[in-house]
Amino acid sequence: MYEHDVIVVGAGGAGLRAAVAADEAGADVALVSKLHPVRSHTGAAEGGINAALQEGDDWELHAYDTMKGSDYLGDAPAVETLAQDAPEDTIKLEHWGMPFSREEDGRVSQRPFGGLSYPRTTYAGAETGHHLLHVMYEQVVKRGIQVYDEWYVMDLAVSDEDDPNERDCHGIVAYDVQTGNIEGFKANDGVVLATGGPGQAFDHTTNAVSCTGDGHAMAYRAGAPLEDMEFIQFHPTSLPSTGVLISEGVRGEGGILYNNDGERFMFEHGYANNSGELASRDVVARAELTEVQEGRGVEDEYVHLDMRHLGEERILDRLENILHLAEDFEGVDGLIEPMPVKPGQHYAMGGIEVDENGQTCIDGLYAAGECACVSVHGGNRLGGNALPELIVFGKRAGYHAAGKDLGEPEIRTGYGDDVEDETDTELPVQPGAAGLGTTDDVAADGGERTDGSRSSSEARSDGGVVADADGVLEQTVEDARGHVDSLMDKDTGVQHAEIRQKLQNAMTDYVNVFRTEEGVKKALTLIRECREEYQDVYVDDPSTTFNTDLQQTIETRNLIDVAETIALGALVRNEFRGAHWRQENQTRDDENWLKHTLISWEDGEPNIFYRPVILEGEEKTYEPKVRSY
Amino acid sequence: MSTQQPEQPESQEAPKDPEMRGAESAVDEKEKEDGEIDQTTADKSELEGETVLIKVFRYDPEVEGKQEPRFDDFHVPFEKGMTVLDAVMYARDHYDSSLTFRHSCRQAVCGSDAFFVNGKQRLGCKTQMADLEHPVRIEPLPHQEVVKDLVVDMDHFYDQMHTVEPYFQNEETPDSSDLEEQRQTRENREKVKMSTRCIWCGACASSCNIAAGDNEYLGPAAINKAYRFAMDNREPEDVKEHRLRIIEQEHGVWRCQTQFSCTEVCPKDIPLTEHIQELKREAVKKNLKFW
Numbered sequence: 001m002y003e004h005d006v007i008v009v010g011a012g013g014a015g016l017r018a019a020v021a022a023d024e025a026g027a028d029v030a031l032v033s034k035l036h037p038v039r040s041h042t043g044a045a046e047g048g049i050n051a052a053l054q055e056g057d058d059w060e061l062h063a064y065d066t067m068k069g070s071d072y073l074g075d076a077p078a079v080e081t082l083a084q085d086a087p088e089d090t091i092k093l094e095h096w097g098m099p100f101s102r103e104e105d106g107r108v109s110q111r112p113f114g115g116l117s118y119p120r121t122t123y124a125g126a127e128t129g130h131h132l133l134h135v136m137y138e139q140v141v142k143r144g145i146q147v148y149d150e151w152y153v154m155d156l157a158v159s160d161e162d163d164p165n166e167r168d169c170h171g172i173v174a175y176d177v178q179t180g181n182i183e184g185f186k187a188n189d190g191v192v193l194a195t196g197g198p199g200q201a202f203d204h205t206t207n208a209v210s211c212t213g214d215g216h217a218m219a220y221r222a223g224a225p226l227e228d229m230e231f232i233q234f235h236p237t238s239l240p241s242t243g244v245l246i247s248e249g250v251r252g253e254g255g256i257l258y259n260n261d262g263e264r265f266m267f268e269h270g271y272a273n274n275s276g277e278l279a280s281r282d283v284v285a286r287a288e289l290t291e292v293q294e295g296r297g298v299e300d301e302y303v304h305l306d307m308r309h310l311g312e313e314r315i316l317d318r319l320e321n322i323l324h325l326a327e328d329f330e331g332v333d334g335l336i337e338p339m340p341v342k343p344g345q346h347y348a349m350g351g352i353e354v355d356e357n358g359q360t361c362i363d364g365l366y367a368a369g370e371c372a373c374v375s376v377h378g379g380n381r382l383g384g385n386a387l388p389e390l391i392v393f394g395k396r397a398g399y400h401a402a403g404k405d406l407g408e409p410e411i412r413t414g415y416g417d418d419v420e421d422e423t424d425t426e427l428p429v430q431p432g433a434a435g436l437g438t439t440d441d442v443a444a445d446g447g448e449r450t451d452g453s454r455s456s457s458e459a460r461s462d463g464g465v466v467a468d469a470d471g472v473l474e475q476t477v478e479d480a481r482g483h484v485d486s487l488m489d490k491d492t493g494v495q496h497a498e499i500r501q502k503l504q505n506a507m508t509d510y511v512n513v514f515r516t517e518e519g520v521k522k523a524l525t526l527i528r529e530c531r532e533e534y535q536d537v538y539v540d541d542p543s544t545t546f547n548t549d550l551q552q553t554i555e556t557r558n559l560i561d562v563a564e565t566i567a568l569g570a571l572v573r574n575e576f577r578g579a580h581w582r583q584e585n586q587t588r589d590d591e592n593w594l595k596h597t598l599i600s601w602e603d604g605e606p607n608i609f610y611r612p613v614i615l616e617g618e619e620k621t622y623e624p625k626v627r628s629y
Numbered sequence: 630m631s632t633q634q635p636e637q638p639e640s641q642e643a644p645k646d647p648e649m650r651g652a653e654s655a656v657d658e659k660e661k662e663d664g665e666i667d668q669t670t671a672d673k674s675e676l677e678g679e680t681v682l683i684k685v686f687r688y689d690p691e692v693e694g695k696q697e698p699r700f701d702d703f704h705v706p707f708e709k710g711m712t713v714l715d716a717v718m719y720a721r722d723h724y725d726s727s728l729t730f731r732h733s734c735r736q737a738v739c740g741s742d743a744f745f746v747n748g749k750q751r752l753g754c755k756t757q758m759a760d761l762e763h764p765v766r767i768e769p770l771p772h773q774e775v776v777k778d779l780v781v782d783m784d785h786f787y788d789q790m791h792t793v794e795p796y797f798q799n800e801e802t803p804d805s806s807d808l809e810e811q812r813q814t815r816e817n818r819e820k821v822k823m824s825t826r827c828i829w830c831g832a833c834a835s836s837c838n839i840a841a842g843d844n845e846y847l848g849p850a851a852i853n854k855a856y857r858f859a860m861d862n863r864e865p866e867d868v869k870e871h872r873l874r875i876i877e878q879e880h881g882v883w884r885c886q887t888q889f890s891c892t893e894v895c896p897k898d899i900p901l902t903e904h905i906q907e908l909k910r911e912a913v914k915k916n917l918k919f920w
């Protein structure tokens with residue numbers, strides 16, 4: 001067993017920042033990550049990081065833009081915290097050596113991005129995330145923070161009180177990818193989940209193969225609700241063949257979108273008469289697909305993004321990386337031809353429900369970065385707002401987990417008296433656990449909560465023993481070993497790759513940019529099938545050395561849980577808000593839907609409830625307005 | 630998409646010693662193309678609808694049938710735009726789920742899928758199948774211990790990166806609560822720009838003969854990392870000197886014999902050899918001061 005004060009799971013921007021903060025607050029901290037830190041997906045971020053740095057700009061404008069961009073589903077206390085902390089935290093990156101692009105006077109450059117009223121996106125060429133990731137890792141090395149890399153975290157060790165709000169998180173269980181050893185990691189003060197997005201739930205995504213929603217699924221099964229999962233951002237400019245992203249920076253610098261008739265459709269077809277290409281992402285993604293659906297797409301699939309007119313010098317200065325991506329992955333020279341682009345799954349606005357301090361309703365369990373929902377992005381994230389979220393809320397979660405006082409949060413978490421229960425949405429299938437029969441079934445089940453609860457409750461009925469931290473952890477380790485053994489022991493059945501592909505196709509076909517009630521129900525039915533097939537999953541590779549077959553099999557189980565919450569959210573929210581477009585209900589319904597969708601895992605099935613959005617900020621209330629660009 | 634009927638991979642023995650394996654292929658390749666760019670046997674349109682053959686190195690110390698290193702053949706249906714990574718993923722997902730390799734971003738930024746493809750270090754995700762001579766031979770990076778199949782032990786590489794103290798060491802930064810950044814000229818940023826692009830893929834170190842013969846040699850990536858800081862104007866002179874002392878040590882820059890192999894394979898086009906040379910010059914300049 002390993003033991004530390006604070007254990008951070010995941011070493012992308014959010015995890016690294018959390019670890020540095022916890023270290024600064026005096027904690028003994030460890031990072032546990034399935035990838036070596038510099039391989040994390042934050043490295044793929046291109047466009048930049050929003051912070052009100054210049055005179056003429058201020059945090060209030062940033063907060064306002066973010067609330068508007070969120071389609072009024074952001075919580076004002078979180079949004080204001082983001083806008084207030086981002087400038088100092090961005091400058092801190094600069095002090096740590098981040099090679100931001102520079103102006104003539106040596107100051108950091110900023111550029112315009114979609115949905116921003118001021119050019120406040122600070123950037124390092126078109127590879128901002130790469131630099132952020134490396135700079136943060138350098139700080140971790142500098143501080144000598146312990147890193148367990150290529151350790152796959154399987155589960156959280158959480159006590160089993162009936163009410164999740166009373167549960168405690170005591171640590172994690174992980175296995176060493178290189179050797180197959182399964183070990184417990186005890187966290188004396190707290191566990192911070194920073195496991196990134198769940199993009200692999202979709203077939204066409206800009207996300208890395210490692211983005212499998214592990215943290216989401218672990219927290220969910222431990223009892224922390226997932227919030228606003230239906231809000232998935234589809235980025236308007238991904239390359240059609242691979243999903244590789246072409247940064248919004250291209251449009252920020254003046255890139256133009258054309259349809260097959262050579263029309264600048266954002267204006268000519270009236271999608272965004274003021275902002276055109278720089279309208280927010282949901283607006284542009286819908287516009288592109290509408291063009292394709294109405295027969296004005298190129299090869300019936302995509303549209304063109306043209307940056308040739310910006311001139312070679314400017315492109316090389318600010319967007320050089322884009323030239324490489326277009327060339328390497330689509331065989332297109334962006335200097336002499338337009339680039340093909342179409343919408344691709346890009347970002348999850350929703351995630352593990354946390355407050356401004358990064359804390360979930362489970363004591364000692366924190367989440368930060370893309371796996372968390374604090375909620376700053378609401379229905380739609382503005383470009384350049386995820387990276388500041390990583391550093392602002394990663395820092396806060398790290399501090400708080402290490403015991404630093406950050407004041408009382410205004411955002412509430414977990415099931416409580418301020419929530420509204422779901423009543424009457426008809427579901428096509430029974431979501432949640434499939435077959436809880438034999439031990440083998442339980443271990444390979446798509447939805448069992450394996451956090452020590454089974455045996456500690458058994459212990460309780462036997463003799464009233466409440467498991468202590470060590471007991472909970474040991475039990476979780478034992479469960480995890482049993483789980484792995486049962487997967488490895490089976491030698492026939494279905495392989496995860498088949499289930500994963502089916503799941504990805506279901507989500508891409510039915511829970512994409514445009515959604516219908518019928519389609520989402522179809523998706524839920526297919527997800528149910530995946531869950532049932534998963535009962536029969538087996539791992540073919542017998543090795544304990546670097547068994548990626550085993551790892552992907554466990555990831556696939558997580559994807560099933562996460563995909564189900566996305567589809568459930570998309571079904572119950574029968575309105576149109578931000579990135580969530582419903583064919584039957586094409587208006588935003590503020591009267592009924594200024595609230596967050598929350599889904600928690602209770603007794604083997606999802607429970608849906610709602611919590612009102614907080615629109616009151618420090619000084620003012622953000623009144624919902626029509627979102628026009 | 631449904632799973633296709635798995636094809637039985639055809640196996641051939643590979644040299645047992647992982648070191649030998651790399652060396653042997655490197656020789657093959659040298660004879661074939663002598664450093665020239667790859668010849669293309671088929672252009673994209675010719676391959677359309679075809680099946681391409683990849684020969685993949687297999688080894689697992691733990692599984693009886695795989696302890697003897699070998700090559701497995703996989704016939705993969707070609708699709709336009711298919712990369713080497715796509716091909717091995719296809720083979721894994723459809724024919725043999727135990728086929729093991731690192732990968733993540735699919736866009737040349739995470740650095741995890743550097744392989745030895747047709748005798749050259751390349752990123753799998755950045756290498757188009759159509760641009761290679763067929764059949765395509767895929768092996769783990771030479772000069773590194775093979776953990777399993779295409780996965781090599783990167784610990785030594787990381788240790789070398791850490792040796793150069795890869796973090797900013799300017800303690801006297803302006804007060805960040807005043808939102809005051811350090812000024813850096815555009816020229817200076819431009820100067821360090823290429824060096825900051827390293828993704829730690831390890832291709833350069835794997836291609837370097839000197840690194841292969843001298844385990845303590847810092848190697849091109851670590852020296853480039855030192856360059857990234859030493860040339861950044863934001864760090865003060867005394868820190869720069871400290872850095873030069875690190876790279877100037879016995880197993881530092883002077884070991885480099887300007888063979889350019891690192892520069893040739895770097896997927897981020899970092900002029901590594903040039904950076905090493907420049908540091909040599911800096912080191913000489915500094916030393917002159919003390920004479």
Ligand SMILES: Cc1cc2nc3c(=O)[nH]c(=O)nc-3n(C[C@H](O)[C@H](O)[C@H](O)COP(=O)(O)OP(=O)(O)OC[C@H]3O[C@@H](n4cnc5c(N)ncnc54)[C@H](O)[C@@H]3O)c2cc1C
Binds near residue numbers: 042153195215346
């Ligand atoms: C192509 C692309 C471009 C983007 N560009 C921008 C931009 O310009 N500006 C912006 O603001 N945002 C951008 N975003 C969004 C932003 O980059 C991401 O939201 C953010 O980087 C996520 O960071 P993270 O730290 O939460 O997670 P990640 O960086 O994904 O890190 C997740 C970490 O968790 C680890 N992990 C996961 N599961 C486990 C497990 N089970 N056990 C152990 N470890 C685990 C991984 O190893 C990894 O270290 C972009 C996103 C993409 C995909």
Ligand code: SF4
Binds near residue numbers: 830834
């Ligand atoms: S210098 Fe180039 S080849 Fe070497 S590790 Fe960095 S990116 Fe890879």
Ligand code: FES
Binds near residue numbers: 734739740752754755
């Ligand atoms: S998969 Fe990330 S560099 Fe190739």
